Amino acid sequence: MDKERKLYEEEGVEKYVQYQEQHEDEPLMPGASLPFVKALMTVNARLRELYPDSEELFDIVLMTNNHAQVGVRLINSINHYGLTIERFCMTGGKSPIGYLKAYLTNLYLSKDSEKVKEAIEEGIAAATMFTPDKEIQLCDHQLRVAFDGDAVLFSDESEIIVKEHGLDSFFEHEKAFENKPLAQGPLKCFLEALGKLQRKFYAKNERMNCPIRTYLVTARSAASSGARVLKTLRSWGLEIDEALFLAGAPKGPLLHKIRPHIFFDDQMFHVEGAQELGTIAAHVPYGVGQKYHKSKLIEPTPKK
Numbered sequence: 001m002d003k004e005r006k007l008y009e010e011e012g013v014e015k016y017v018q019y020q021e022q023h024e025d026e027p028l029m030p031g032a033s034l035p036f037v038k039a040l041m042t043v044n045a046r047l048r049e050l051y052p053d054s055e056e057l058f059d060i061v062l063m064t065n066n067h068a069q070v071g072v073r074l075i076n077s078i079n080h081y082g083l084t085i086e087r088f089c090m091t092g093g094k095s096p097i098g099y100l101k102a103y104l105t106n107l108y109l110s111k112d113s114e115k116v117k118e119a120i121e122e123g124i125a126a127a128t129m130f131t132p133d134k135e136i137q138l139c140d141h142q143l144r145v146a147f148d149g150d151a152v153l154f155s156d157e158s159e160i161i162v163k164e165h166g167l168d169s170f171f172e173h174e175k176a177f178e179n180k181p182l183a184q185g186p187l188k189c190f191l192e193a194l195g196k197l198q199r200k201f202y203a204k205n206e207r208m209n210c211p212i213r214t215y216l217v218t219a220r221s222a223a224s225s226g227a228r229v230l231k232t233l234r235s236w237g238l239e240i241d242e243a244l245f246l247a248g249a250p251k252g253p254l255l256h257k258i259r260p261h262i263f264f265d266d267q268m269f270h271v272e273g274a275q276e277l278g279t280i281a282a283h284v285p286y287g288v289g290q291k292y293h294k295s296k297l298i299e300p301t302p303k304k
Contacts (some may be wrong), residue, residue, distance in 0.1 A: 001028055013093065017069045024073035027080040032131040032280055033109050034081065036261040039143040041084055043197065046211045050204050056197070061087040061103055063096040063110075100124045106193045109282065117285050125190045127264055127282035130271060136259060136278035142211050144260040145194060147240075148284075149218035149229055151266035153191060155183035156287030158225070163288050174225040181235040182228065186286045187264055188236070195238050215258055216240045219270075221247040255279040266290070 008016040040058040047057055060083075062074065068090050078085050089099050097118045100108055108119045108126040119126035138144075150159045162170045194212055201210040220226055222245035233240055244254060252273035255263055263274050266284045274281040 020070045028077040032129040039261045063089045107190045132278045134278045146215040146260040146263040148265040151287030154185045171224045181232040216243045252277045
């Protein structure tokens, strides 16, 4: 809705709502989250096949500060793209963040970086979405989610050591505390939600045909700092399907091979590298890393 947002900012809410009503039969352009939402729906379809009476599914809610008058165009666009989104939260110009806990939100995605920061401060897993520079073919039968480790799944404890004392101190620290689990990061709860649904497939002997696959894509080195990460996941009772330790190598090429529906990272230069090669990437504005590697890609908050 970039064109519509510009109209809102330049001409005000009345012109904006009037425009939306006049164009409500025209579908909105696809956003960066559309492939991810479709992949969630694919998982739901498989769950319904295996558990016809279960309501334990991905519940997709459209959270927007749009006015209710815009709802018809949103509904028409959702139907146009064949999406199953039954729950809306339209807050008429106010931030929807205050409603997230009431909706038991496991993940909040937005292009508005300020709202994402607000959600994380409220303890909600959240990330800022970025559209890839080019479109690549994604898997249509399996949801693929890739996570960075430090300051995403885990706290920024170890990242602070790197930033303030360097790599040698970091390696020493990780070796000394190898058997002490890392504290949780902002996206741990979403990995838990994915794992809970994965186990429903495993219970039906569908592990090898599971429509959810998770990836850890981290700049850590395996031999010198990987054990603590894996032991932390084990202590949480969580599994990751693939763990990829890159030892500082660029993440973009590997992500291009994985082709996830979404990749979460706290460092903008990793988000940019993924974006350039066609990966749908989301920035998690959490931890000490936000003091470093500032990027032009972080969008200014629209004035509303």
